Amino acid sequence: MTHRSEEDFRSIAENAPSLILRFDKELRHVYVNPAVEHTFGLSSRAMIGKTHFELGLPESVSRLWTDALRHVFQTGEKSTLEYELETSGGRLSYRSRLVPEFDRNGAVVSVLVVADDVTDVKRTEQTLRLSEERYRRFFEEDLSGNFISTPDGRLLACNPSFAKIFGYATVEEALGQNASLLYTSKEERKVLLQLLKKKKKLINVQRQMKKKDGTFIRVVANVSGEFDGRGELVQLHGFVLDETERHMAEERLAQSVQQFRKVFEEGPIGMALVTPTFRLLKANESLCRMLGYTEEELLEKPIQDFTHPDDLARDLDLATRLVRGEIPSYQTEKRYITKDGRTIWGLLTASLLHDQSGIPMLGIGMVEDITERKQAQEALQKSEERYREFLHQSSEGIWRFELEQRIPLNLPEEEQIDLFYRYAYLAECNDHVAKMYGYAQAEEIIGARLEDLLVRSEPKNVEYLRSFIRSEYRLTDAESHEVDRLGRPRYFLNNLVGIIEDGKLVRSWGSQRDITERKVAIELLRQSEEKYRSLFEDTKDVVFISTPDGRFLDMNQAGVEVFGYASKEELLKVDIAKDLYVDSEERIKVGKILAEQGFVKDYPTLAKRKDGKQLIVLETTTAVRNESGEVVAYRGIIRDVTEQRRLEEQLRQAQKMESIGALAGGIAHDFNNILNIILGYISDLEHPGIDSERRSHHLDAVRTAVERGSGLVRQLLTFARKTTGVFSSVNVNETILETSKLLAETFPQSIRFELNLSAHPDRIQADESQLQQAILNLCVNARDALLDSENKHGVIRIGTELVDAEAMHRRFPEAWDQAYVLIAVSDTGVGMDETTKNRIFEPFFTTKELGKGTGLGLAVVYGVVNAHHGFVDVESLKGEGTSIRLFLPTEQDSGRSPAATGGSETNGAPTERVGRGETILLIEDETMLLELLQSLFEDNGFRVLVARDGLEAVSIYAKHWNEIDLVLSDMGLPKLGGWEAFLRMKEINPNVKSILASGYLDTVLRTDLIKAGAVDFVQKPYVPEKILAQIRAAIDGVISSKSRMPGT
Structure with a gap:
């Protein structure tokens, strides 16, 4: 081999x-x-x-x-x-x-x-087994020379290869002959029949036999007999092969069948086998899925039934020409009708297999679903139409200059400028461009030479073109000095880009705004500048004059220093909204205020220096208007209060630190509960005699506990405003059953659980982890209350019921939803006095000893209820016990909850391998986790490339970016973080698909990730079925903004 x-x-x-x-x-x-x-x-x-x-x-x-x-x-x-x-x-x-x-x-x-x-x-019934054996022997023992005959020599069936071996032109001709004619003598066949009756099956029987023309051939045959209940031979079946080609035929056939079967059955595009008369013989799963039929349903239908009527004639014509041998193959786009009546587009590639005599045997059709591509083409056509509409309706001038001869980019700058003036002409523009030059409509100016518009004698225009060349033919906000049809000077602000093909400039696109009036306004402002120049330069605050569209006209030295630029000239070139505002939308807000009321005072915002460092500033600005009342400039003062705010934050942090010490003991307490669950089950799993059902139960319990740990982290981060919840439809009873079962196995045996759950509770929209945490916190509080009692035992009761709107409104006047699910947790413990009851939901309030609680347990419960737009009620008597009731809106009433933005959660394990051979770049610095994920992805049909730090990931992506379908990266990586690595990959390929993962993620940073182009975010720890579903959705492009950013 x-x-x-x-x-x-x-x-x-x-x-x-x-x-x-x-x-x-x-x-x-x-x-x-x-x-x-x-x-x-x-x-x-x-x-x-x-x-x-x-x-x-x-x-x-x-x-x-x-x-x-x-x-x-x-x-x-x-x-x-x-x-x-x-x-x-x-x-x-x-x-x-x-x-x-x-x-x-x-x-x-x-x-x-x-x-x-x-x-x-x-186990199949005897009659079915007999039929199956006949079928299997006929079709599986070999694909060449199959036959079925009777003891008296009548051929009941044979394949074309059998006919060909014995020299018959067709199967029909062979079936008309008696098998005894194929033997050298009748006696020889009698001996064979006697031997078959004795042995039932003959393997590798070598014989000299006769072809139709009397020629002797050597064959090797396998022959099996089929006997009735009396032991009488009723049928012979088997195969024959030319002995000289046996070994080669076996290897070639086995490899060919196996390879074709794999390609056919597992191929991502639809495939079908058809007869030369266009009858379907077999269809693969992809074709069935594409058309919505089972294979059995498809095979019963003629091709005409699922071909669009308008495409049928052309399709049959091509197929007929293929069968006649007029064309070797063909490819065509055609429409198909699916089972549910939809019309889809397919790209059909058809070819024909012939036998050694050139007779058509089998047609092979491959169908690629191109519906999305056709839709994209239609969308492109509509986009072009919208572009034309935009071109003519845009408030800015839009133009396209073509070159009569292409300009090589390797020429000196001066020569390129000369050629640009010589060969450039206006090929397309909208009416706004025409009006800027004094024409009524675009048709009047199209065809104008560049030298007729852009004054060559003006040095600034030559510098304008030189900047265009030096910027690699991409220039923004560049000023040009031109003349209109009457020869009057005009000033335009241009954005332009050159189109390069084969190292030559072929055309340029651009837009322009008329800034002639602004230039006049600048001159007027300049004339009044001297009146306050001294104050302007000497103040320590930033004093500036800017245009409404976001360019500085002037700036004092304090501004240069505050924003970290080398000179005033450098600062005057920046785009204020883009380069100085952290959020450019803030600049728009300020502009709206100035337009409406003419000034802003001490407007707080986040600015940034040239080096990227953020500043907290207060802006006081006045709008400057011309004689017509139009705003032509902004004049204002910016004060840097970053240090002041830093000192204020230090004071707040110092106050908060007084409460932080109380957290450690309580967090350890909750995590120890979870760890005790895990360790207890793992210990039991180590017993060699444990049965499979108990092992499965224990593994489920450990998995649930791990998810609880993850949920506790997420809950603490939510409380600390570090992360957002993931809401979905939750069955309250199932959550309580699962939680109570886990707690019952970990709480002392002296404490019993009693459940009184509604028979038909409504579902709620909730973050299940938060809901579990709330129930867990209530149960832990109840447990501690029972352990603090004299006999240290008792009952924790958990109940649910449905409460209608009228009853809720009587109890809570602000409750207006139609129905609520009540969750009640009660205990028979020590209870509380009125003073304690009034403070139990305060953060950090606790009646426990130092180190045994954070005081956050019930505060978290209260926060969860609030986040779900619910209500909480407490009843307690000293020495008699406590009952805490949570009221949460039912699912149909929770549209205002964060669940309306639902997450990308997936329930249940995948029923099949989700990968289709796509390549994933996996980036993780934890070796064990890396190996686990790599194994998971490869087992599910993905090809995996791995990296252990950000720099290695960027290097691998640079080499294989065109092979990689998705990047899955941890945020916290050595050498280069996941965020920075993602940005570098985006520089390599702006369309990179990336999922970023972390134990927690700040909401602002999460928003920045999605804005930067990340397709999804994964909250660790990884859940196999969920991460596989997210990867599949990301690759298929079905993740929406809602699924990416739950709660935002």
């Missing part, structure tokens, strides 16, 4: 559901595929190099295998072995095919075994 063949074999075997093994001459295992490992619970390492006896299999099974393998090695013949075996899935029946593998000298060097689970087949 060649290296390539071995690779193909490995690729197929590793993904095959059958058990595939290979044995050497010493009958030792030399290869087992993953299906073997899974079935027998042994790793390949444990099996390789060992015989069945050495693996400790039952002696009867080991002896059976030993005899069978030796027979194949000694005879070089294939063999089939059926047996029963105890596996991890119970006692199963297997049918194994033992195939000898030969070296070039024809010696058997190894035996390949393919074993299939035939347990269900064994």
